[in-house]
Amino acid sequence: MATLRAATTDDYAAFVRLFAELRTGDPIPTADVWASGIAPATWVATIEDRVVAYCYFQEYADSGYVRHVAVDPAARRQGLGRALMTTVAGRLRTQGKKFWRLNVKPDNVAAIALYASLGLKAKYLARSFRLPWAALEALPSLGAAVSVLAPERDATVEDFFSLPRGQLTESRRIGRTLFEAVAADGGTTLGLAVFNPNFPGAFPFRVVDHRATGDLLAAMRRMVPNDDNVNLVAEDDEPLSATLLQAGAVCKMEIVHMEGAL
Numbered sequence: 001m002a003t004l005r006a007a008t009t010d011d012y013a014a015f016v017r018l019f020a021e022l023r024t025g026d027p028i029p030t031a032d033v034w035a036s037g038i039a040p041a042t043w044v045a046t047i048e049d050r051v052v053a054y055c056y057f058q059e060y061a062d063s064g065y066v067r068h069v070a071v072d073p074a075a076r077r078q079g080l081g082r083a084l085m086t087t088v089a090g091r092l093r094t095q096g097k098k099f100w101r102l103n104v105k106p107d108n109v110a111a112i113a114l115y116a117s118l119g120l121k122a123k124y125l126a127r128s129f130r131l132p133w134a135a136l137e138a139l140p141s142l143g144a145a146v147s148v149l150a151p152e153r154d155a156t157v158e159d160f161f162s163l164p165r166g167q168l169t170e171s172r173r174i175g176r177t178l179f180e181a182v183a184a185d186g187g188t189t190l191g192l193a194v195f196n197p198n199f200p201g202a203f204p205f206r207v208v209d210h211r212a213t214g215d216l217l218a219a220m221r222r223m224v225p226n227d228d229n230v231n232l233v234a235e236d237d238e239p240l241s242a243t244l245l246q247a248g249a250v251c252k253m254e255i256v257h258m259e260g261a262l
Helices: 009-022 031-041 080-094 109-117 133-138 151-160 167-173 210-221 238-247
Strands: 003-006 042-047 050-059 063-071 099-104 121-132 145-148 177-182 189-196 201-207 229-235 250-261
Touching: 003 080, 009 031, 009 042, 009 050, 009 063, 031 042, 031 050, 042 080, 050 080, 050 167, 063 080, 080 099, 080 109, 099 109, 109 250, 121 133, 121 238, 133 210, 133 238, 145 210, 151 167, 151 189, 167 177, 177 210, 189 210, 201 210, 210 229, 210 238, 229 238, 229 250
Parallel strands: 063 099, 201 229
Antiparallel strands: 003 042, 042 050, 050 063, 099 250, 121 229, 121 250, 145 177, 177 189, 189 201
16 A cells, blocks of 8 residues: 655655656756755655655646656556646645646656546647757857846746746746847847756747747857757747757657646
């Protein structure tokens, strides 16, 4: 019989073990990142005091974003994923959230069926890319002006890119650097990059015109001059995907984005 509880900092070793089950190829978050940003927003399932599953989620103004759901292979088909998701949904409802969303690999049929049974529906396909920084010169540029996004512009930019209200504020809280690209001749928003220099990578990465990609990446590059690659996610954006592939990016995986009411 499994027991569900809030995660603690002492669960880091279990988190590391289960994080590998996500099979994203991403580096394992450090113990400090776990303690400060992930553990406080994570529920775990235990069997005989051993952590066998976890669910990490973020809370925004009126919605939640489930970031990880991982179950030990030996503990699957016992309803742990459903139990964790149901618990998180209840938590989000008590906090007044109206919607939730998540990403899942398209070949994870069992997980997609679970999420659909909880009211989530597939909205679009996203692609995760790894781009060599050496390819930066091959990317187009609009000569956009790129600067760190001012907090007072968060809501405006979220509305512009149809992002959940509060996502940018939360991203800033957990240490991301937010870049906005605007037209040099008029201030029109052209792109957004929520950059994690420790990865390094950007998610969300949104552009109105794919030619603004190079401008945003040039600003990101200045923060990580010694890294060889950068990771980007193109969400429901074929022109951006094509631009990255043409420049030499490798598609690491495809992702189905799902959303639903709580």
